Amino acid sequence: MLDLKYVRDNLDQVAQMLKDRRMDMDLQQFAALDEQRRAILSQVESLKHERNKASEEISVLKRERRDASERIEQMRQVSQKIKDLDQDLSGIETRFQEILLRIPNVPHASVPVGADETANPVVRTWGEPPRFDFAPKPHWDVGEGLGILDFERAAKITGARFALYWGMGAALERALITFMLDTHTGHHGYTEVLPPFIVNSASMTGTGQLPKFEEDLFKLRGFDYYLVPTAEVPVTNIHRAEILEDQDLPRYYTAYTPCFRAEAGSHGKDTRGLIRQHQFNKVELVKFVKPETSYDELESLLTNAERILQELGLHYRVVNLCTGDLGFSAAKTYDIEVWLPGQNTYREISSCSNFEDFQARRANIRFRRTGGKKTEFVHTLNGSGLAVGRTLLAILENFQNADGTVTIPPVLRPYLGNQDTIAAVHR
RNA sequence: GGAGAGAUGGCCGAGUCGGCUGAAGGCGCUCGCCUGCUAAGCGAGUGUGGGGUGUAAAGCUCCACCGAGGGUUCGAAUCCCUCUCUCUCCGCCA
Secondary structure, three states: OOOOHHHOOOOOHHHHHHHOOOOOOOOHHHHHHHHHHHHHHHHHHHHHHHHHHHHHHHHHHHHOOOOHHHHHHHHHHHHHHHHHHHHHHHHHHHHHHHHHOOOOOOOOOHHHHOOOOHHHOEEEEEOOOOOOOOOOHHHHHHHHHHEEHHHHHHHOOOOOOOEOOHHHHHHHHHHHHHHHHHHHHOOOEEEEOOOOOOOHHHHHHHHHOOOOHHHHHOOOOOOOOEEEEOOOHHHHHHHHHOOEEEHHHHHEEEEEEEEOOOOOOOOOOOOOOOOOOEEEEEEEEEEEEEEEEHHHHHHHHHHHHHHHHHHHHOOOOEEEOOOOOOOOOOOOOEEEEEEOOOOOEEEEEEEEOOOOOHHHHHOEEEOOOOOOOOOEEEEEEEEEOOOOHHHHHHHHHEEEEOOEEEOOOOHHHHHOOOOEEOOOOOO
């Protein structure tokens, strides 16, 4: 959520921002409601002031055993008026908040203006694509050939866009989760947390999934509960409605969770393989920092995520998302895209964002500087470190051998009984 | 799932028959005084959000907030209803 005063005083800039993001919103209604809201507010507040004073008078009259019925009768009317105005106000307030909650974040100055992902500049590239003396297969062929990925049975158990992992497939997924968490806690200073995988609507609103993106979520029938679409939601909301102390910042958290996404509007896209699932595993990095450090913190968060790919030996590039591709809550986002030789393309494997105070304002996460009187909103950041399923498929595609086996990256071998290869097993 | 108890400021804790209670008292914290050091002592201060005023900060002023929402009333932390959460006992259970 943007600062109300900022929007009020910079309507033109906000309108331009919406244009840059290729969004269309009616800000006139916002301005009108804002004006109405303040007009009624000052009216109702002066009436309440009157009521408070009369209340004191009445109490004095009563104590002195004098007649207060005339004053009470007057106040009966004032009270009714207050009630009516309060009702008007809450109606306006609701509509006003609804609009404010649907205005996206303002992109940082370093974010290029552009229409879509084709306008995302490449920031850097790491490593080289592997060379093959045979035609590399897509991971679904590799995985099914090895008997470690089973999409048919997953469809039977649940439906489309779910996966069943067997044997070394399941073990590799688990090894990746542990390796990622160990790296972030052991080398990057993050504290591991294991949050609930189900959250309420207040948490979803805090990080920006609600109210705008309800159709992307799985909601539990009969509850105000949703399955988490990313660990960002429960982990960022750890500090919702809290005031942190200066020395509490920065805070770095890492969490493994499964992620559940309805993938509304993506029918026909990435229907094969592990790329786009309703359920996938992810290790997330979340930071709470002071405003003046948040862009440095974004760079280091990105570096932390990149290290996983570097240690695994996977070639990737980093892109800076342009205004048309930037997420709703983000001020700036870097995507890390891993090379997939089986599909001859780069695919997103991590998204690292600085939300500045956008989420903090929604979730009311503040801090107080030492000796300071005023509270300020923290800046929140998060990034995948990494998407586990996509990492697994990248390994299958990049380290496949001509005989159909897959070589296990050395850093993962200690987690897999020091095995160096995944060989085929009949299922 | 059944029965009961509770939710007040950073913490503990009081609020009688609804009426100067934003909220006693204590602890903590901040500043000042005192003091070989430490401790103790003395004095003052110590919530959040919003509106108005102010170039801004400060200040001044008004409104709201005693788990959340609604109701009764001239007036609610105090009465009523609904919900949420916490605790105790019983049952069930990974």
